[in-house]
Amino acid sequence: MPVFAHxxxxxxxxxxxxxxxxxxxxxxxxxxPGNHKAVALISGGLDSMLATKVILEQGIHVEGINFFTGxxxxxxxxxxxxxxxxxxxxxxxxxxxxxxGIKLHFIDVIDEYKxxxxxxxxxxxxxxxxxxxCKGFMVKKAKQWMxxxxxxxxxxxxxxxxxxxxxxxxAMPIVxxxxxxxxxxxxxxCARLLTPTLPERAGWVDxxxxxxxxxxxxxxxxxxxxxxxxxxxxxxxxxxCFLTNEHYAxxxxxxxxxxxxxxxELEDIMLLKVGRHLRPRPYFKLIIGREEGENNFLNGYxxxxxxxxxxxxxxxTALLEGHADNTDLKLAAQVVARFSQGRMAPSVKVHVTVTxxxxxxxxxxxxxxxxxxxxxxxxxx
Amino acid sequence: MVYRRGMTHHTLDAxxxxxxxxxxxxxxxxxTLNKGDxxxxxxxxxxxVNDIPMWCRINGHTVIGTATTNNEIMITIRSE
Numbered sequence: 001m002p003v004f005a006h007x008x009x010x011x012x013x014x015x016x017x018x019x020x021x022x023x024x025x026x027x028x029x030x031x032x033p034g035n036h037k038a039v040a041l042i043s044g045g046l047d048s049m050l051a052t053k054v055i056l057e058q059g060i061h062v063e064g065i066n067f068f069t070g071x072x073x074x075x076x077x078x079x080x081x082x083x084x085x086x087x088x089x090x091x092x093x094x095x096x097x098x099x100x101g102i103k104l105h106f107i108d109v110i111d112e113y114k115x116x117x118x119x120x121x122x123x124x125x126x127x128x129x130x131x132x133x134c135k136g137f138m139v140k141k142a143k144q145w146m147x148x149x150x151x152x153x154x155x156x157x158x159x160x161x162x163x164x165x166x167x168x169x170x171a172m173p174i175v176x177x178x179x180x181x182x183x184x185x186x187x188x189x190c191a192r193l194l195t196p197t198l199p200e201r202a203g204w205v206d207x208x209x210x211x212x213x214x215x216x217x218x219x220x221x222x223x224x225x226x227x228x229x230x231x232x233x234x235x236x237x238x239x240x241c242f243l244t245n246e247h248y249a250x251x252x253x254x255x256x257x258x259x260x261x262x263x264x265e266l267e268d269i270m271l272l273k274v275g276r277h278l279r280p281r282p283y284f285k286l287i288i289g290r291e292e293g294e295n296n297f298l299n300g301y302x303x304x305x306x307x308x309x310x311x312x313x314x315x316x317t318a319l320l321e322g323h324a325d326n327t328d329l330k331l332a333a334q335v336v337a338r339f340s341q342g343r344m345a346p347s348v349k350v351h352v353t354v355t356x357x358x359x360x361x362x363x364x365x366x367x368x369x370x371x372x373x374x375x376x377x378x379x380x381x
Numbered sequence: 382m383v384y385r386r387g388m389t390h391h392t393l394d395a396x397x398x399x400x401x402x403x404x405x406x407x408x409x410x411x412x413t414l415n416k417g418d419x420x421x422x423x424x425x426x427x428x429x430v431n432d433i434p435m436w437c438r439i440n441g442h443t444v445i446g447t448a449t450t451n452n453e454i455m456i457t458i459r460s461e
Contacts, residue, residue: 066401068401068402068405072401090428090431090432090435091400091401091404091428091431091432091435093401094401094404094432094435094436094439095435097439098435098438098439102439103439103440104436104439104440105408106401106404106405106408108405108409270399300397
């Protein structure tokens with residue numbers, strides 16, 4: 001039997017099972033149908049698009065918000081890699097908003113999000129992904145936006161059981177509680193598997209028109225998309241955050257280990273997305289562009305790092321992060337030469353510019369593949 | 382482009398920023414503008430050519446010009 005404690009306006013918390021119950025609905029505006037507004041967390045993926053569409057179909061005014069943490073996979077990556085230039089570029093969150101005919105508000109949370117990444121209360125998932133804390137943080141920010149703009153409830157595209165951390169059945173109440181959103185958080189795609197929320201109880205939305213999707217399968221969402229005539233959408237499941245990527249996680253761990261503290265700036269996490277990262281010595285790392293787009297991107301940082309490029313053969317741009325003496329610079333040049341068109345040549349001319357502006361040209365013998373230990377690679381080779 | 386009397390001209394340097402930062406900077410700057418003001422955003426992110434106009438359409442502002450010089454894109458927006 002639940003034992004309730006008063007935790008806020010009209011909400012009571014069972015102190016045994018930590019499930020919350022709204023005891024009174026007196027505050028609910030039951031007599032003004034069609035007059036309510038929802039704010040939707042829009043990632044740009046299919047689920048958030050469908051969740052928003054479901055609510056729009058019920059005549060609710062919806063506006064979207066998208067949080068920029070710095071760890072987004074799309075956008076940056078597509079802009080950097082030149083081979084992607086033949087494909088149309090778009091910000092999927094913006095595209096979803098335009099398709100649905102709703103406004104979208106970007107919220108820059110780079111600084112606030114650091115605490116979530118560095119010290120998540122609920123820990124990390126398989127890699128460096130603090131998904132449960134992240135979701136709670138974003139819904140909390142959505143709640144703040146909702147209150148500031150006098151909206152009524154929040155919607156997300158969460159589907160019970162779809163993600164292994166934040167969308168477990170027992171995790172979803174945690175998000176609602178710790179964000180402070182409680183029953184103003186509606187998950188249209190799986191609402192019928194959850195306790196009715198305020199919008200449902202108050203009649204703002206018809207619960208019968210919501211869904212009971214669950215599990216890892218994407219088929220229900222794709223079927224719903226077809227039903228709505230939605231044929232184009234971003235990758236349907238996950239993969240939107242670099243923190244879930246094991247190679248990126250390895251690079252971020254290396255960054256923190258090398259610095260001796262868990263901190264980062266936007267520039268740091270941007271550079272982790274680009275190039276091959278090798279650590280030939282504990283005190284310096286090379287970031288080597290893999291193609292023209294990455295080389296151009298790395299060139300933008302050349303004023304702040306020692307940078308290396310091949311002269312005699314086509315090759316990558318590389319940044320050197322850390323401290324390197326003359327011997328180290330020669331080694332770095334040999335590594336960079338290995339990834340140039342001159343990898344099999346007896347000698348490659350390499351230009352090195354140190355951070356103090358000093359430049360030098362070196363003739364080096366490229367390292368062979370066998371001379372670059374696997375242990376030098378941070379993340380993927 | 383013709384500048385009309387009373388139109389205030391603003392500029393935003395969003396070079397070397399990648400998606401979605403050019404859009405975010407544009408959004409935040411547009412909040413400070415009055416109706417009729419013009420903002421010229423300079424970017425180097427190729428995606429901005431699509432993203433910023435899309436943001437404008439969604440939020441009811443008007444792109445009145447786009448120009449590309451070398452690797453820089455200049456997008457001129459009128460606040461509505």
